[in-house]
Amino acid sequence: MTYRLLISLIFAGVLLCAPVFVTAQDNTTSDTLPELTIHVVQRGESLFRIALSYGMTVQELAELNGILDVSNLQVGQRLLVPSADSAFAIPQSHTVQPGETLSSIAELYNVEITMLIELNNLPNANQIYPGQELMIVGDIEPTLAETPDIALNPNSAQSVTIPDNGLPTLSTNLHTVQSGETLYRIALQYGLTVPELASANSITDSTRIFVGQQLIIPNANNTPEAALDLPRPIVGLDVKPLIFIEGETGFISLNTEIAATVTGQFLGRDLRSIPLDDNTQHLMFIPIPLFTDEGIYPISFNLSNSDGTQITFAFNMRVAAGGYGIQNLDMSAELQRLLVPAVQEEELNIIQRITSEVTLERYFDGAFSIPAAAAMNGEYGTRRSYNSGPVNGVHSGADFAAAPNAPIFAAASGQVVLADTLNIRGNTVVINHGWGIFTLYAHQNALNVSVGDIVTTGQIVGFAGSTGRITGPHLHWEVWVNGVPVNPLQWTQQIFP
Ligand SMILES: [Zn+2]
Structure with a gap:
């Protein structure tokens, strides 16, 4: 039939x-008989594209829905379409995995690269990145390709359109948030973790979702295994999260089948590789500095292999905005004196120099502990203006409302590399946790450790106070990765290997 x-x-x-x-x-x-379901027309969709998504011709879709004028489609209009379970539903979307190329994805689905480029409105075959949702339509009837919708839809020069945010609106892979749903519940429903779902949607605060919000569901059931296309001697590539976030820490692990030395570059900075397993595993912690513009950036690697060969390997990473707020701080003239750029720069240079060291020994294990028994009252990443002036500062750490002389605890095991008084941060302790990871504890009344001390998680490093540039007593806590201050809370929530 x-x-x-x-x-x-x-x-x-x-x-x-x-x-x-x-x-x-x-x-x-x-x-x-195919089962039917409802497709709600999204902005940027044409009947041609919807028909293509469900493996139908425009005529079939129009007929099924009693549409006489195929060029007159309204956003929000409900269309009868074959359900995803039906044998006729061919559309899928594919979440690009690290190590995949457009060519390997095309091969996996047995489709033409040119079709993927056109369907996803890609500038060229190299413009894909991990975490990207690609529309895939396989096994298309040859007649369909010969049915350009230009003839049907004369007002549209480009048949396959993508909304402004660059993300496809394929209904099968979007979840519309319903009243009473939490990110946790939605993640559970799709067999995902909250961080996976949050990172796919660039959500930094998992408590902030709203009814009607459309969430991308990565790795939906219809996504097959990854189509890896890795150059030898690379045999494994892991990227977390798939989409990097401004102000947070990204992580990449490369596995090689022979020993190799790995160097690399991202955002104009050298990557620092931690070699493990006789130089066949290479870990890289990648800080995404605050104020990094949202966008797609190349990441490149150079491998010098033990067999004498050298290779380069590159792909694109998407960086999403951190979505940090803006805050005004009122400061006395005395404290403003410390805002002089030279004072700030001098202090930053000291901390940057210390935190750019990479110790190959790892002291930390598991997620970091909260460094004070107090509520957080200042978020990392907040842009700052002083005395209602221009926005020219940023909060490089997280603040805790620790009472004067309340104990401050080491967030993880490590070695004390600074225990000194700084102009802005006051009495400060910096702990080296190994692998280029450091924590910093500022504004203390008194310090309880000295440089060179080995500390364990929860050990008292000092007592809270209000030394340095400060408007009231609290603990200012920073995490530095390869010389860049990053969101400390990510390290309390996520376990890096
Ligand atoms: Zn602070």
């Missing part, structure tokens, strides 16, 4: 609503 005939039967059945019609069909026919 042809698809067109099936559609005609359903359409006739809907129109006639005649039970006798249904019972008149033989069993083999009714078993193969």
Whole structure:
């Protein structure tokens, strides 16, 4: 039975609503009837694209929905389409995985690269990045490709359109948040973790989702295994999260089948590789500095291999905005004196120099502990203006409302590399946790450790106070990765290997 005939039967059945019609069909026919579901038309969609998504022709879709004018489609309009479970539903979206190329993805789905480029509105075959949702339509009837919608939709020069945010609106891979749902519940429903779902949607605060919000569901059920396309001797590539976030820490692990030395570059900075397993595993912690513009950036690696060969390897990473707020601080003239750029720069240079060291020994294990038994009262990443002046500062750490002389605890094990008085941060302790990771504890009344001390998680490093440039007693806590201050809370929530 042809698809067109099936559609005609359903359409006739809907129109006639005649039970006798249904019972008149033989069993083999009714078993193969496609189940139908509703597709809500999204901004940027054309009937051509929707038809393509569901493996139908424009005529079939129009007929099924009684549409006479195929160029007149309204956003929010509800269309009958074959359900995802039906044998006729071919559309899928594919979340690009690290190590995949457009060519390997095309091969996986048995489609043409040019089709993927056109369908996803890509500038060229190299413009894909991990975490990107690509629309895939396989096994297209040859006649469909010869049916340009330009003839049907004369006002549209480009048949396949993508909304402004660059993300496809394929309904099968979007979840619209319902009243009473939490990110946790939604993640559970799709077999994802909260961080996976949050990072796919650039959500920094998992408590802030709203009813009606459309969430991208990465690695949906219909996504097959990754189509890795890695150059030898690379045999494994892990990237976390798939989309990097401004102000946070990214992580990349490369596995090689022979020993190798790995160097690399991202955002104009050298990557620092931690070699493990006789130089066959290479870990890289990648800080994304605050104020990094949202966008797609190349990341490149150079491998010097033990067999004498050298290779370069590169792909794109997307950086999403951190979504940090803006805050005004009132400061006395005395404290403002310390805002002089030279004073700030001098102090930053000291901390940057210390935190750019990479110790190959790792002291930390698991997620970091909160460094004070107090509520957080200042978020990392907040842009700052002073005395209602221009926004020219940023909060490089997280603040805790620790009472004067309350104990301050080491967030993880490590070695004390600074225990001194700084102009802005006051009495400060810096702990080296190894692998280029450091924590900093500022504004203390008194210090309880000295440079060179080995400390363990929870050990008291000092006592809270209000030394340095400060408007009231609190603990200012920073995490530095390879010389860049990053969101400390990420390290309390996420376990890096
Ligand atoms: Zn602070």
